[in-house]
Each structure stands twice: as structure tokens, then as C-alpha cells.
Amino acid sequence: MPKKQLTIEEKMNNALVPEEEWPYKLPDNWCWVRLGELFQVNPKNNVENDDIEAAFIPMALIDSDFSGEYSYEIKSWKEAKKGHTQFANKDVAFAKISPCFENGKAFIANNLPNGIGAGTTELVVLRNIKIVPQYTFYLLSTDRFVNGGRHTYSGVVGQQRISMDYVKSYAFPLPPLPEQQRIVSRIESLFAKLDEAKEKIQNVLDGAEKRKAAILHQAFTGKLTAKWRKENGVSDDSWEKRDFKGVAEIKSNLVDPISYQDFPHIAPDNIEKKTGELLDYNTVAEDKVKSGKHRFYSGQILYSKIRPYLSKVVMVDFDGLCSADMYPIEARDGVSAKYLWYYMLSDIFLNQASTAGSRTVLPKINQKELNKIKINITVISEQKEIVRLLDKFLNKEKSICKSCEVSLAAIEAMKKAILAKAFRGELGTNNPAEKSSKELLREIISI
Template sequence: MVSNDNQLPSDWTTYKLGDIAKVSGGKRLPKGEVLTEIDNGHPYIRVANMKEKGVTLNNLLYVPDKVLESIERYKIYANELYISVAGTLGLVGEIPPILNGANLTENANRISDIKCDSKYLLYVLKSNLIQKYIEREKTISAQPKLALTRIRNFEIPVPNSRSEQKKIAAILSSVNEAIEKTEQVIEKTETVKKGLMQQSLTKGIGHENFKQTLIGDVPEEWEVVKFKDICRIANGQVDPKKEPYSDMLHIGNANIEKYTGRLLTCKTAKEEGQISGKYLFNENHVLYGKINPHFGKVTFPKFKGLCSADIYPIEADKRLLPSFLKYLLMSSRFISYTTSVSGRTGIPKVNRTDLDVFLIVVPSLEEQNKIVDIIESVETRINNNEEKVRRLYKIKQGLMQQLLTGKVRMPINDNEEVPS
């Protein structure tokens, strides 16, 4: 069925998805059969393989040879689209050539025989024009699922000109490419940061002479001391319902970004309605999340406030800079140690006695400053690129809203060559 939408340009048409493409379901394996990790050339695409950026090849599983014939009809081919309909709803992507002829999970639908530009349709399905209906579906039940008929009834605005469809898709693809390239830079810089931390926190800067210690070779000038001999964990809790504590910012585990040491937005204890006892920390405390230590939740707020009882406020003596201590607590050696001693209870947690015996390296204050400066300079590059990605996503969302509704038109003629 075709309908005209008076909010669209006159040379655009609104179609039901089922009128411009074939939408069909995937298929689970026969009862009692299981997927295999052995690559036999017959991949099976699960929702677990579907990400915002498309299909990931990580943890790909395969259809056993003996059941291939029974699910032969449920293959999906290169450049066709999929949409997840159970579990995580509304993940949309294009099948890459490497997965041509893969079998598709029953928790996704295949979109084939597309009568408009497939990449244009991909962006419409990813846009808020469609995703807002999917988000609404998620609130209906505890285990929401997208019905095949509902997907076929999605209303898709389409320019009548195939060239305009292609040009819109090409513009959005170019923004996507910029996002992906910047994210690759971030990933590489993160790798550089890890290497710098590993090197600088064990070998220092410019040393030639080393000594053997219980944690390996370290520069001769460095001290190696137990955590308890240089750091103190705050004791005693305060009532967050009383002033002045109720008006102080409160930091919980959820306010510390894992792996990065970045402090996320936080509110006062009063705004959060906190009622249980909290630790008081000051400008010199480094905060360490003792729950699930493999996440490396460490931050140095540099202000006075309250923190959850699941966080240790740690203050070092004058031999150790707080910013240097933060990186020590984010180091792979510390995370490996705390992870190894935290598994004795249902919820992995690090206790004070385990921290007390951890060995801390202590360079001179001057060298600590240099090490911190080096690591922070790399972090600044990461932060700048992350901000760039956020701006690009915002630009992309704005372009999708404008281009996919015809509010902004692309000057084009049907003889113009547009990259696919």
C-alpha cells in the first residue's frame, strides 16, 4: 500500500516496509541441537553478534553440518538487512559479504528484495522515525518482542528519485566513516596509554640502573613499600541526611567510569535521597571502588564530598602524589592482584587487609610529576577525540532528522553518479 504524506515533499512517498521489501523471520536450530565453535563455513548470526555498528565476527558460532538442510530456507545474504526482534530490540544492520549465506537467528528478521536503495532504508530503520516506535514497544512487557506484522507496517518515507536516496545514504555514510576512524584513533591511543602506564609505573623515565625486588626489577632510586605504610583508608561514616553532609556531592560506584578514572555526573546526597552512612572524603583522597575490582574504578575528584560505603577513600602520605596513586591503582598489576583476592565471596570485593600488603612503588616526587604529565597528555588526546565523536554523533542525528524527512533537500539529477 502506498500513501502520500502531506508533511513530505511532493516527490516523496510513504510506503509500508512490507510493500518495498520482503520481511521474513529467522530460524532456531531443531530441538536438541546446538551450535558449534568449529568454523565449517556455515555461520549463524545471533543477536549477540549484532551491534550498533553492524555484525561483529567476535564469538561467531556455526550451524552443525547435520542440520543445515533443515534450516536452509532461513539464510540471509550480503547487502540484505536484518532487525533484531527479541532480546535487544531494534538493532539494524547490513550483512557484510564475508557472511553471505549465513543463517539468521529466530530473534531477528531478514529484510530482502528491497525496492529502494538498501543503504537509504538502513538509515531510515536506524533513525528515530522508526526507533521511537521500537522504544515504546520495550515498555509494554518484561520480555518485549517485535511482531513480524508490526515491522511490515513500519512507515518508510522514500524520495521518488533513486539518486536522491543514494546521495542521502552517501552523506550519512561519510559521517559514519568519520566516526569510525576517530573511534579507531581512540582505540589505538588507549593501547598507547596502557603501554605507557605499564612502562612508566615499573621502569620509570630514563633509568639505567635497576634493583631486584619482590615485584620485579625497578629503578634503584625507587622505594618499594607496603600499601599500609604509605596509604590510609578513611574510617568512620557520616549521616548523609544531616547538614552539611546532605548538601555535599555524593559519589557512588556508578559515578566512576570503569577503566578510565573519569568521574561522571553526580548529585548531592539530598538530591539522591541518600539515607545510609557514607564516607567523607577531601581534596587529597583518591576514591577506589572495592566492588568488582576488575573494572578498575578509581578517581581523584579533587574536592570535598561523600562517597558510598562500597568505595574506599584513600589518602597517601607526602611521599606519594594523589594523581600518581590514582594511576598505580589503575595499573594492570594492581587490578590483577585485587581481582585475584576478591573472589572469596558472592560479590567480588577487596577488603582492607588485602590492600594493606600490596606493594607500592615510590619514585621521587619530581619523577611522579613527570609520569603523571605523560599519562595525562595521552588522556587529553583520548578525551578530545571522544568529544569529537560525540559532536559527530550529534551532527549525524541532526542530518538524519533533516535528510530522511525531506526537510533539507539534496540538489541532484538522476544522471549524476553517486557512490554506493
């Protein structure tokens, strides 16, 4: 017997979420609808000519963070569609595999060649021409949808996917069509202002490295303390160039780690590039260190001799062991260790280190090459003044960058709050006099 056709009312009852399952209360003229009843999920395109051009979108060409940006390759429809997920203009697509799902790889298909495309099988595509695509896209970017999907992951690590039952049964807050359009306009207006602020803050952050490089250059070419020298009767001739070995001593001191199990263990990976910041580290025992390591002491400088990481240099205030890929360095008499550390973070030093010797293709800088690097040095009193000024400037920069990071986090939190309000009908855009979205649902189901 042929399958009994459901009436419109039966379809409506299947589509509407029962009140006891509502995630929260919506405005009276909205309704909760099962996503799978509202959209065609992973639809097929009806294309008669297999030879026409179409877009092909692998996962690598979809941007993250719900930016909605993507690019595509052009293939024949026959080639593009074979074994792949299909979509068309105005469809909304999102990744279903981890970590692409939680990383926000999603887009609204638009301006595709001949209006059609296909792509990675790890996409879920939603189609409903009667719902504003941007409304659906913003809904998919909410914590409620993403976190809920993550909790349904199944499969082996690296190949985990969200449950399609979760997608199809997801409670979708459906407002009337005009309200969808107003919500999208309101979100875009608010986001535009936040993005403008975010860009300005990000520019400050992005300029931090240039500002630091500039102040270090001024410090070690004598410009930073020119006024100080005049005020303190120090001649410009106090500056000179010395070989590295004339200002510091490389303390190669390999020991057996077995006797130092509780000591801190520092490797190049524990040092942030170009900042001199020490990151989290473990003890010798925790890192299961077995081969020979250098013994270092408080007040020394640890310097990565691996060529891609020559900007990893840190000054320590504790004893421990460091990787054999590092040099423990001690400042000689008349040289401030912190002055030397700052110098080793400067481009003046790094440019020499990166090209030191004739064997630049080798992975490490050897002691002979390091010892030949030129150091701009002045009297100890000026060194201390330079260190004082650099401490002041860089601490201020660190504070500025921290404030920028806090502000960026606040902007992201505001965006999430805006989205949460949007899908509760709390953006101040809803018109309670508009007819219920159930009429829109009825129209969709009747197609």
C-alpha cells in the same frame, strides 16, 4: 456476491499518496507510494517439501545499527516456519519491537539455505522483487522512518511495537528502477569513504587505553623521568619498593548518614573504570542513604574494594560520604596524593590488587591485603615531575579522544544527511529524461 476486482487505475489511485499528503516534493519522474501497496508485507513462502533445510533467525542473531549483518541456525523448513515470520532471499526485514526497532535490527535476506528462512515473530518482512532491496533497506534506516515509527509505539514498556498501519501507509519515495540502482551505488560509495575514516578514528580511540597503560608503566618504573634525574642530580637509587601502608593510610570513618543529608554521596557506580573520572553523583538525601557510610575529605583518594571494580579509583576535591564498599585513602608525608592516585590506576598496581591474598574468590579486597601491595616510590621532587608529565600526556590524550568522538558523531551526521538527500533525489544521480516511476508502479500492481 464476489468482491469486485479493482481496475489498474483504481489500484494506482489507492497506491499513490495524494499531493496534499506528500512529505516533501520529489523529482518529477518519482512518485509517492503507500508502502503497503508496493510490497507484500509478511508474505508466506511457497515450499512444497517441509523437510528441506532452511535458515532460522532469532532476534539475538540480528546485529544492530543497521549494519545488515546477521547469522542463522539451520532447521528443517517444517520446524523453522512453525509459528514464525517467513522470508526468502532478497526480502528486507526489520524489527518491530522496541528497543530493537530503534536500535536498527534489520537485514536483507541473502544466501539462505534453499533461499528460504523464518525467524522471530517480531519482524516485519517486505517483499518486492522489482525494487532494489538495498534501496528499501537504506530508506528504513532513515530518521524519518525510525522516528515516525517510534511515535506509533503501543503496548506495555518493554513490549512496545510500531503500528502496522504506520508501516503499510508509510509514504515511500519511489524513483525509476535505474535511479534506485544509482542511488544505492552512490550511497555505498560515500559510506565506504566515511567508514574508512571512521575505522581510522576508532583505531585511535581503541588504542587510548594501551597508550595510557604504557605511559603509566614508564612513569612508575622510572623510565619516564630518566632524563630528568640526570639533569637534576637525582640518583636511580632513589627508587624503592614500599608496602602500601608505608605510603598511605586507609581512613575507615563510618558515620550515620542522617547528619549529612546535603553531602555528596559517592559509590563505585559513580566512578569510571580505569580512567579515575568521577561521573554524575547525587547527595546523600537524593540517594536515600540510610546505613553507615565513610566520611571522606578533599584531597583523599576513594578506592573501590569490590574485586570486579578494583580499577575504580578517584581523587576528590570536596568533602562527602562514600559507600562502605570503598576505602577513603590519604597519602602519608613525603608522598604526593596525585602520584599515588595515578599509581593506583596503573597495571602495576591493578595486577597486584586483583591477585592479592589467597582468598581471591571473595568479592572484596580487605585492608590487610591492600596494605601489603608493593608501591614503586621515589623522592617527592620526582613524584611531582611524574605527576606533571602524566597530567600533560593524559590531558592531551583526553583532548585527542574528545576530538575523535566529535569526528565520529560528525560522520554519523554526514551519513544521515546523505540518506536524507538520497530520498529527495538530491544526490545528483537522477536522470529527468527517464520514464516516470509510475510506470514501474503500474507494472508492480499489474502482477
